[in-house]
Amino acid sequence: MKVLTAILIMTFSIFLLAGNITVVLDWYPNTNHTGIFVAKDLGFYTEEGLSVKVIQPSKLTSEQIVASGRAEFGVSYQEAVTLARGEGLPIVSICAIIQHNTSGFAWLKSEGIKSVKDWEGKKYGSWGSPIEKATIEYIMRKYGADPEKVIFVNVGQMDFFSGTLNDVFDFAWIYYGWDGVASRIKGIEIGYLSLKDLDPVFDYYTPVIITSERMIKEKPDIVRRFMRATYKGYMYAIDHPEEAARILLKYAPELDERIVIESQKYLSKEYKADSPKWGYQRKEVWERYAKWLHSMGFLKKMIDVEKAFTNEFLP
Known part of the structure; x- marks a missing residue:
């Protein structure tokens, strides 16, 4: 040995x-x-x-x-x-x-989401991470929204555009440097809230x-x-x-x-x-x-x- x-x-x-x-x-x-x-x-x-x-x-x-x-x-x-x-x-x-941190939450502009409060009643496309869920719940509570009213849909690594355009989910966590940029190239209007702007703790x-x-x-x-x-x-x-x-x-x-x-x-x-x-x-x-x-x-x-x-x- x-x-x-x-x-x-x-x-x-x-x-x-x-x-x-x-x-x-x-x-x-x-x-x-x-x-x-x-x-x-x-x-x-x-x-x-x-x-x-x-x-x-x-x-x-x-x-x-x-x-x-x-x-x-x-x-x-x-x-x-x-x-x-x-x-x-x-x-x-x-x-x-x-x-x-250049990531954040995005949705199709047609969803009508203007703020975190508007996530209530929406389907979130999740990859199934406990920290991901805790992050969303923390942010929603901070902004006076009820996290119990979000529907978590486990979609694994499904593409943001496939998920939103096919109504699998309404919003998701994206990297703006990829999906945000891609939305402009594809001519798809999205709404977006940056994690670092929602709370400095997430600017990691x-x-x-x-x-x-x-x-x-x-x-x-x-x-x-x-x-x-x-x-x-x-x-x-x-x-x-x-x-x-x-x-x-x-x-x-x-x-x-x-x-x-x-x-x-x-x-x-x-x-x-x-x-x-x-x-x-x-x-x-x-x-x-x-x-x-x-x-x-x-x-x-x-x-x-x-x-x-x-x-x-x-x-």
Whole structure:
């Protein structure tokens, strides 16, 4: 057993010394990930002596894959990192891909919804998450609406437009950088309320890039080199959104070209936003949302947020 353990450790070390690393996405490739593909395509990783393989999660989540060492880096989001840390998974967020939460609730304009109060009596297209349900109930109570009057319809990953246009549900939680942009391209008028505007507690980091505590402890140089190249990738996407979009399309040709280009133009302004630099994370953002998760019973005890994220590896 000791010999096998030694061989595994040696293999892990040789693999990383050779600069071969794996990045696991949180979902299929999209404009949240553009900077990673830009860094790969334009040779920024190669310049740092890294050979990067990008994969998508299967049965396991990106958090589980990174924590287990099957990937050195991954794409996640603050909620998942916080809950994972609460369960003892040793993962750390090393940068925020987008500075502010660009998700919110949307509906067809024809629904006549003007405010949160108007959600009463409507069908909500849910993916079945307890935190999702708690978020909606919290917001409705805050704005004087009765959450018991919302009809939750579990639709899994059904597309927003398929669901609303076919009357499966009336409103849903969307990422404006994709579905909001797509609505303009499709010529479909929607109403929208941003989560961060509904309550500052929901202005958390989504998505983020994660690594493991082991990587930070044993291979900090790899983490630093990876982040240096990734930083260049996202800065390129900020400065050259259309060119960056076309690079993403090379790796994900199945995506709608018009949506990708317009989504990239939107997100390129959101990546850094009002932050002093791309990727920077603030303690108060992590603390604020962790306290909310704890108060709602999703965290058994408060985590040490200073161990959940770091800005150490930003250039």
